[in-house]
Amino acid sequence: GQNIDQPTEMTATEGAIVQINCTYQTSGFNGLFWYQQHAGEAPTFLSYNVLDGLEEKGRFSSFLSRSKGYSYLLLKELQMKDSASYLCAVMDSNYQLIWGAGTKLIIKP
Amino acid sequence: GAVVSQHPSWVICKSGTSVKIECRSLDFQATTMFWYRQFPKQSLMLMATSNEGSKATYEQGVEKDKFLINHASLTLSTLTVTSAHPEDSSFYICSAKTLGQDLSPLHFGNGTRLTVT
Numbered sequence: 001g002q003n004i005d006q007p008t009e010m011t012a013t014e015g016a017i018v019q020i021n022c023t024y025q026t027s028g029f030n031g032l033f034w035y036q037q038h039a040g041e042a043p044t045f046l047s048y049n050v051l052d053g054l055e056e057k058g059r060f061s062s063f064l065s066r067s068k069g070y071s072y073l074l075l076k077e078l079q080m081k082d083s084a085s086y087l088c089a090v091m092d093s094n095y096q097l098i099w100g101a102g103t104k105l106i107i108k109p
Numbered sequence: 110g111a112v113v114s115q116h117p118s119w120v121i122c123k124s125g126t127s128v129k130i131e132c133r134s135l136d137f138q139a140t141t142m143f144w145y146r147q148f149p150k151q152s153l154m155l156m157a158t159s160n161e162g163s164k165a166t167y168e169q170g171v172e173k174d175k176f177l178i179n180h181a182s183l184t185l186s187t188l189t190v191t192s193a194h195p196e197d198s199s200f201y202i203c204s205a206k207t208l209g210q211d212l213s214p215l216h217f218g219n220g221t222r223l224t225v226t
Contacts, residue, residue: 033214040222042115042202043153045214087152097215101152 002026004100006088011106012078020073020086020103028093034062034073035087037102043087046073075105083107112136113205115218122193122225130188130221132203138183139205143215144176147200159186193225 003025012018024032031050035043049055049064049071061074073086088100112135122128132142141160145153157173159165159180167173177189186205190197200222204215 035214040200040220042217042220044217048214097155099152099155104150 002090002092002098004088004090004098006086006100006103008101009104009106011108012075014078014080014107014109016078017074017076018078018105020075020088020105022071022073022088022100024069024071024088024090024098024100026090026092026098029066030091030093030095032062032064032071033089033091033097034060034071035089037085037087039084046086078107080107080109113139113203113216113218115203115221117221118219119222120224122223124194124225125192127189127191128193128223130190130201130203130223132186132188132205132218134184134205134207134216137205137207137216139186140183140208141206142180142186143204144178144186144188145202145204147202147220153202156188190223193223195225198223198225 006022033048034046036046037043047062049062054063059076064071085102085104087102089097091097114133114135116131143158144156146156147153155168156171157165157167157178159178161180161183165178175191180186200220202220203218
C-alpha cells in the first residue's frame, strides 16, 4: 500500500531551526510537496521537489532523497507565525496526491 | 497567481437538511477539481475527483448519493451534502488544477466548516 509517515507533533523555540521529516512508500513518484496549514484554514503550498537535493526558498528549505524515500522541511529563524501543521504529500504514478497526516509544529517564545 | 474561491466559509444546518458548497476558479480554467474532507487533527482525505463535464470519481467509502458533485463548467464545481447528519460535520476543502498541469501544486479554496446540529 501507499504510505506517508511524518511526526505527529514537534516543538521548537522562536528563532531556532527545526527539521520536519517525511518518509514515503508510494506507487511511483512524480514529486513531493510540502504544504503549511494553519488551524481552520486550507493548506498553502510551500515547496515541490522532484529531483534529489535541497531546494531553498527564504527561511524554508526542502530536501529530497528518492532512493531513501525521504524528505525533510527545514525552517530557519522560526517565528511565532510558523506555528501550524506541515503536510507532506507525494504525487504517485497516476498523478494522485497521497497525503501524510501532518506535523503540528508548536513554537515557543 | 491562481485563485480558488470557496463558499460558504462556514455553515450550520439541521440534521436531515442538504447543504451546497461552491468552489470557483477565479483566474484559470479548472479542468479537474478535488474535494477533500478533514476531521480535527487529521490529514486531508480525498473524497472525489471531478473533471469538467463528466461524472465525479469517488474514493472508496464515500457515498456518491450522499455527496453529490457537479462540475458543469470550467470554473465551478459544487458539493452537495444531502440529508446531513452530525457525523458529516467536518472541514470541506476544494482544490483545482488545469489541464497539462499535473505536476503543479494544487490551488486550494479556503475551506468550508460544516456543523450539523
